[in-house]
Amino acid sequence: VVSTQSTASFKNHEMDPFLLKKIPKDTVSRLEEFALYLRESKKERRSYVSVVKTVNVFRDLICTADWVTARELIKIIKCYCKYLPLSQSNETDVSNVVRRILKIIREENAGPEATNLADGISAFFKSDMKPSNLGRSDLQDNILNSIVELLVELDTSKSNIINMALEHIHSNERILTYGHSNTIRDFLLHGRRARDFEVIVCESGPSLQGHRMAAELSAGGIKTTVIADSAAFAIIHAVNKVIIGTHTIMADGALRAANGVHQLAMAAKYFSVPVIVCAALYKLSPTHLCSYDPDAFNKVIGPENMLNFSNAKLHSKVLISNPDFDYVPSDLIELFITNTGGHAPSYLYRIISELYHPDDYDLDNMCVETVEDEL
Amino acid sequence: YQRRVRGSYIALHSQIHSSCFQNIYLAGKSITEKAVNRIVNGDTILIFKKSQLILHILLEAKAQNKEFKVVVVDSRPDLSGVSSCERLTAAGIPCSYVYINSSTYIMKKVTKVMLAADALLANGYVLGPVGTAMMGLIANTYNKPVIVCCETYKFCERVQTDSILYNELADPDSMLKTLNAEESPVAGWRESPNTRLVNLVYDTTPPALVSIVITEIAELPCSSAPVVLRRGAVKM
Numbered sequence A: 001v002v003s004t005q006s007t008a009s010f011k012n013h014e015m016d017p018f019l020l021k022k023i024p025k026d027t028v029s030r031l032e033e034f035a036l037y038l039r040e041s042k043k044e045r046r047s048y049v050s051v052v053k054t055v056n057v058f059r060d061l062i063c064t065a066d067w068v069t070a071r072e073l074i075k076i077i078k079c080y081c082k083y084l085p086l087s088q089s090n091e092t093d094v095s096n097v098v099r100r101i102l103k104i105i106r107e108e109n110a111g112p113e114a115t116n117l118a119d120g121i122s123a124f125f126k127s128d129m130k131p132s133n134l135g136r137s138d139l140q141d142n143i144l145n146s147i148v149e150l151l152v153e154l155d156t157s158k159s160n161i162i163n164m165a166l167e168h169i170h171s172n173e174r175i176l177t178y179g180h181s182n183t184i185r186d187f188l189l190h191g192r193r194a195r196d197f198e199v200i201v202c203e204s205g206p207s208l209q210g211h212r213m214a215a216e217l218s219a220g221g222i223k224t225t226v227i228a229d230s231a232a233f234a235i236i237h238a239v240n241k242v243i244i245g246t247h248t249i250m251a252d253g254a255l256r257a258a259n260g261v262h263q264l265a266m267a268a269k270y271f272s273v274p275v276i277v278c279a280a281l282y283k284l285s286p287t288h289l290c291s292y293d294p295d296a297f298n299k300v301i302g303p304e305n306m307l308n309f310s311n312a313k314l315h316s317k318v319l320i321s322n323p324d325f326d327y328v329p330s331d332l333i334e335l336f337i338t339n340t341g342g343h344a345p346s347y348l349y350r351i352i353s354e355l356y357h358p359d360d361y362d363l364d365n366m367c368v369e370t371v372e373d374e375l
Numbered sequence B: 001y002q003r004r005v006r007g008s009y010i011a012l013h014s015q016i017h018s019s020c021f022q023n024i025y026l027a028g029k030s031i032t033e034k035a036v037n038r039i040v041n042g043d044t045i046l047i048f049k050k051s052q053l054i055l056h057i058l059l060e061a062k063a064q065n066k067e068f069k070v071v072v073v074d075s076r077p078d079l080s081g082v083s084s085c086e087r088l089t090a091a092g093i094p095c096s097y098v099y100i101n102s103s104t105y106i107m108k109k110v111t112k113v114m115l116a117a118d119a120l121l122a123n124g125y126v127l128g129p130v131g132t133a134m135m136g137l138i139a140n141t142y143n144k145p146v147i148v149c150c151e152t153y154k155f156c157e158r159v160q161t162d163s164i165l166y167n168e169l170a171d172p173d174s175m176l177k178t179l180n181a182e183e184s185p186v187a188g189w190r191e192s193p194n195t196r197l198v199n200l201v202y203d204t205t206p207p208a209l210v211s212i213v214i215t216e217i218a219e220l221p222c223s224s225a226p227v228v229l230r231r232g233a234v235k236m
Helices: A017-022 A025-039 A047-064 A070-083 A089-110 A121-125 A136-162 A182-192 A209-219 A229-238 A261-270 A312-317 A345-355 A370-374 B002-037 B052-063 B081-090 B100-109 B132-141 B172-176 B222-231
Strands: A174-178 A198-202 A223-227 A241-244 A255-258 A275-278 A325-328 A335-338 A341-343 B043-048 B068-074 B095-099 B112-116 B119-121 B126-129 B146-149 B195-198 B202-205 B212-214
Touching (some): A017 A070, A025 A047, A047 A089, A089 A345, A174 A261, A198 A209, A223 A229, A229 B132, A229 B202, A255 A261, A261 A275, B002 B146, B043 B052, B043 B132, B052 B068, B052 B081, B068 B081, B081 B095, B095 B100, B100 B132, B172 B195, B212 B222
Parallel strands (some): A198 A223, A275 A335, B043 B068, B112 B146, B146 B212
Antiparallel strands (some): A255 A325, A335 A341, B119 B126, B126 B202
C-alpha cells in the first residue's frame, strides 16, 4: 500500500463540477470552510477535535448530497477528498476517519450478512457494492446510526486508554516520556491517583514541548524531572519503562512520531527498556513508509527555534534541517495501548483489515471497488 | 645553596613546559596527522558539538585540499555546535546543522562519525559531552564508523559502567533559555516542589559502540586503554 502525494488538491481551489452538481449550496460553503480549516491547521491542533469535526462534516454531506446508491455516495465522498489537503502529513487522523466512514457505508450497503473481506480468498470475488434492497432513506438511517456509534467510540477512546494506566504503572517506578502528548499526560495523571511514581520528561527540542508537559504533570502532583534530549542515553538504564504518544501509527506497527523519538527508542532497545505507545485507533493509518524524503513521509519546518535568525551570516552558509517527524520502526516498540486494549505491533494488520476497506487505503484513487471494475 | 635551589627550580620549570608541549600540543598534532589520513574525498563527516581537536583535524584536512562535507550535531542547552559551524564555514567547508533529535534523519547520508573525548576510562568507556553516547549508538545502528580522538593524558584509571554514577551537573537554569522570546512553562521550577531540571554534563559511551580511538602513540581499540595506562604513556 503506497502513501501517495497528490498535489492536485493544493492547486485546485475550485470544487469539482461533478461535486457541485450533487451538493446544495449551503453544504458547499460548509465543506469549503472545513477544507480551509485543514489547510490552516496549527501545530497545536488537537487531533481529537479535528476528527470529530470531520465526522460532523461528512455526516452533513451524507444527509444533504444527491445520491441513490451507496456507490454514488462513495464517489461523491472520494471526489470531496480530492479537494481536501489530505496528503499533507498532518492530516492522517482525518484520512483515517474518512476511511472509517467509507467502510461503514460499504458495510451497511452489503447488509447484515456481509462477508468480511479479510476472511478468505472467495470473498475477493464477491462484490459488496451491489445496490442494496434498502432505499436511500433506510440506507442513510443505518449509515447515520453507525456514524453515531463511531462518534461515541471516538469520544470514549481517550478514557478507554487512560483507564488502563493502573495496569501498566507500578508504585515507585521511573517512567520516561518524550515531549508533549495530551493522551500521555492524562494517562499519567490518572495513574497518579492511585500510585506514586516519578516521571522523567525529555525536553524535545527545538520546540521544547517537554517543558509544557513537565509543567502540567507537576501541577497534577507527579514528581517530574526535565532532561535534555542528549541525556536520554545516559539515564535510560535507570528508567523502568518509556511511555510515549505518537502522531500516526503506520500499517506495520511503525510510528510517525515527534522528532527525536527514534533515537530514544533505540537507546531503550539497547538497555532492554520496554517502549509503550498509547494512541487511539483513529491514528492507525493503513499506509507504509516508502521513502524517508520530506515529501513522502516527513515535513521540514522552519529553523527559527534552532538558530536565531539574527545570526544571518550563518543561516546563509549552513544547511539547517528541522524535520518535524521521526520514523520509528516497529521492532523497537513493545506494546501499543489503544482504546480497544493492548496490542503487539504484529497484530495491527488485523485491526486494519477490520477498520478499513482495501479500496479506501488510497483516498486519491477514485475507484469505488476493484472487483467490479476488473470484471 | 641558593644557586642550587634556583637551578632545580629552572630545571623543574623547563621539565613542566616540555611535558606540556609534548603531551598536549605535539600530541594534538600527531593525532591530527593520523586522523586526516582517514578523511577521503567525498566524505560526509559528522561531528558532535564543539571540540578544538576535531575542528583542528577538519581544518587541516581542508588545508590539504580534501573535499568533504561536515554535519554538525548540536544539543541544548549550551548549543556549542554553532561556533563549530562558524569556524568551519569560515574555512570554506560545506556544513549542515541539526539538533541531536534529528540525528537519525541525517545519519544515512553520513560516512564517518568523529567524536572527541573528555576522558578514556580504564574499562574502555569513553567519557564525553552528554549526547556522545547517543551519537555512537545511532552511528552503530546505521553501520557508520565511530572515530574517537583522544590524547593519552586523558586516559584515566577510573572505571565506570554508566553515566550517572559519577557525573557533573551544570546550571539548570540554562535549560530555560529559549531562542524565541517566550518564557518556558517550567520557568518557576524552583517554587514548585514537584519539578526538577537536570543538566548533565558528561556521559559514557560503551566501548562496543566505538570503532577506533586515535591517540598520539597509536590507533587503538577502546579495550587497549589499560595497556596504555600501564605503559605509563604520560611520562613526566
